[in-house]
Amino acid sequence: QVQVVESGGGSVQAGGSLRLSCTATGPTFNRYGMGWFRQAPGKERESVAAVSWSGVNTFYSDSVKGRFTISRVSGRNTVYLQMDSLKPEDTAVYYCAASSGVRSPVVRTNADEYHYWGQGTQVTVSS
DSSP: OOEEEEEOOEEEETTOOEEEEEEEEOSSOOOOEEEEEEEOTTSOOEEEEEEOTTSSOEEEOTTTTTTEEEEEOTTSSEEEEEEOSOOGGGOEEEEEEEESSOOTTOOOOOGGGOOEEOOOEEEEEEO
């Protein structure tokens, strides 16, 4: 019904930058809260960043705060994750997710609250 597609992953040296992109599309227009999650081998999936439909309210995990920036195209279900000052511990598969039926200012950080998920894009940071 709703497809979420992310891209922009790759390999980068520590201290470098990457920008991930994500778009959620469906048969009808809906307003989605959107977020980024990541999962490293042998680790649980964790919330990295999230943004409300309004684009004003955001969330960042402590591990990425000050280095990553989530943004969205106004009035569109397209989001970006600008990742700066990357560290080897940022290496993971990054997933974009969309949460439907969300009020404009709401930011969701719990994976269980997201309805639609992308396939993931690999980010590898070498020292």
